[in-house]
Amino acid sequence: MVTKTEYTIQQVAEITGLSGHTLRYYERIGLLSSVDRAANGHRRYTDDTIREIEFLNKLRATGMPIREMQHYAELRRQGQSTLAERQAMLKSHHAVVTEQLRLLQEYLKVIEYKITLYQQLQEEQQHESTPVGS
């Protein structure tokens, strides 16, 4: 017997970290393809959809704009004929994130430098607070 596990919007919210509001919003703007409904009209999510959402979350977390994600979702809907284009999008995004990572590391070093600088300044301050000519 084959039983597909299904999830309510609440459960998916907990699993994915998105709010119910956001899940409905994502569906409305076309980020999620075809969420099934129960008899009473309530959403029923599958494991597949959850995996989809989790990948979308990674795209978002790496700074992909919603617009671009909409385009990606649209391509997915169009089927395997868009595989190449989707791959190209991911490659392009990969390059952007890689550069962003490089910058973050660079800036992190500057912040580290500033922290040690503040350390030195504080130590100097300690010395100056000792009475002159003591």
Add this chain to the structure above:
Amino acid sequence: MVTKTEYTIQQVAEITGLSGHTLRYYERIGLLSSVDRAANGHRRYTDDTIREIEFLNKLRATGMPIREMQHYAELRRQGQSTLAERQAMLKSHHAVVTEQLRLLQEYLKVIEYKITLYQQLQEEQQHESTPVGS
């Protein structure tokens, strides 16, 4: 003869990559301390201010919210008595960015995996397109 190099808002915009609008905005909300004025009321920026702006840019680029930057700027205005607190802020921010970096790298790997997956799918597609039983 000592001549301090001064810059117009236009020049600073070019150097720092911020627009004139944004430079005024940053000053208004207290991110920039004391920008001098020419006789006609126009802003004149010093090298110091430019360095300040460039550091602020790094904080922004690493995701520090404006609110936090305002607090940082406020502490700076209060003098060396706030050195320790400023250092603490930078340390805390450093930790946040480090974690963010870790996540970015993790997600980047997932994106890479997806790219190779799309590669495989495309290659399978090619094979399938050759006539069956040829």
Add this chain to the structure above:
DNA sequence: CTACAACTTTGAGTACACTCTAAGTCAAGG
């Protein structure tokens, strides 16, 4: 003198990504 460009101010407008509200439906428990 006049035109023009570059600045000034305060306050309004925009883009993005949610986030919430209002009004309504539905199923289960008391």
Add this chain to the structure above:
DNA sequence: CCTTGACTTAGAGTGTACTCAAAGTTGTAG
């Protein structure tokens, strides 16, 4: 039967960080 709570919809509202507009001033070039 009635309440409760989780859901539904469409559309309005929010927060963040700019970004622009309008009205006015100033300095220089023709």
